Amino acid sequence: MIVIKDQDPIYLEHQIDIKLDYLNHKYISGNKYRKLKYNLLEAKGLGFTKILTFGGAYSNHIAAVAAAGKEFGFDTIGIIRGEELVDKIESNSTLSFAKDQGMLFHFISRNVYREKTSATFLNDLKSRFGSFYLIPEGGTNSLAIKGCEEILRLEDSKYDYICCAVGTGGTISGLINSSQSHQHILGFPALKGDFLREDIRKFAHQENWSLITDYHFGGYGKIKPELIAFINQFKNRYHIPLDPIYTGKMMYGIFDLMDKGFFAEGSQILAIHTGGLQGISGVNKLLKRKNQPLIDI
Numbered sequence: 001m002i003v004i005k006d007q008d009p010i011y012l013e014h015q016i017d018i019k020l021d022y023l024n025h026k027y028i029s030g031n032k033y034r035k036l037k038y039n040l041l042e043a044k045g046l047g048f049t050k051i052l053t054f055g056g057a058y059s060n061h062i063a064a065v066a067a068a069g070k071e072f073g074f075d076t077i078g079i080i081r082g083e084e085l086v087d088k089i090e091s092n093s094t095l096s097f098a099k100d101q102g103m104l105f106h107f108i109s110r111n112v113y114r115e116k117t118s119a120t121f122l123n124d125l126k127s128r129f130g131s132f133y134l135i136p137e138g139g140t141n142s143l144a145i146k147g148c149e150e151i152l153r154l155e156d157s158k159y160d161y162i163c164c165a166v167g168t169g170g171t172i173s174g175l176i177n178s179s180q181s182h183q184h185i186l187g188f189p190a191l192k193g194d195f196l197r198e199d200i201r202k203f204a205h206q207e208n209w210s211l212i213t214d215y216h217f218g219g220y221g222k223i224k225p226e227l228i229a230f231i232n233q234f235k236n237r238y239h240i241p242l243d244p245i246y247t248g249k250m251m252y253g254i255f256d257l258m259d260k261g262f263f264a265e266g267s268q269i270l271a272i273h274t275g276g277l278q279g280i281s282g283v284n285k286l287l288k289r290k291n292q293p294l295i296d297i
Ligand SMILES: *Cc1c(COP(=O)(O)O)cnc(C)c1O
Pocket: 030, 031, 032, 060, 061, 138, 140, 165, 166, 167, 168, 169, 170, 171, 172, 243, 246, 247, 274, 275, 276, 277
């Protein structure tokens, strides 16, 4: 039985509320919980005992799948991008967390990783690991979208804008599908990439959305000091932690757009806090090595 605890939105400024969707679970946080929910039920229903998925060294999805496997009784296998990580598990907080949760790793080169959706490669994995329930990189499939459709509730229909961070586009697709047609969904991609619009169109059933592509800060791994400063100021002022890969960029973007008068006077904005806080310690390690200011924790 999976229980989803919902949070009431928190009042921030006259124009914006934030839904703390990451408080739904201690380890399987935020949108990753939403995306896994129906996949886990499906895997159980089909009698699978093993879940296999893909991710990078700091992946929130890898951490979430590992924790979900432990909690709901699945063996988990993580196919990790980057062979060099094989002897860096202990120094990587995401991987060491996932390992503690019982995840078995298989490290592959970036070249091989590109094959992750090919039938041949998946068959190789089957002969190596036996039968498994496959969850794609980032966890996005139609059951994940179904879970993300549960983020918005009836009382959220008063908002004119609903904002979220975008990685693979699964979360925003769920928000779009469960939104009212008078609402507009704004996605803030955490990476560069024009493929996202196409990917979202595959799952989203309405046209009331757009992507704001000016706030990716160079992509997943590029951490800019101005973003870190914003995250620290935000936490200091509102006591809400943001992560540097997704929610920090989204919130920076929303505040910048508010400054620039993007939102009409009186319009109501809801930002979805999708979690991702497990990634902070990994990023802080990188920042420390570069002698740059850290994220306050
Ligand atoms: C994975 C993730 C996202 C991106 O979700 P998609 O469904 O892949 O677009 C956004 N925010 C956080 C915190 C995440 O961990």
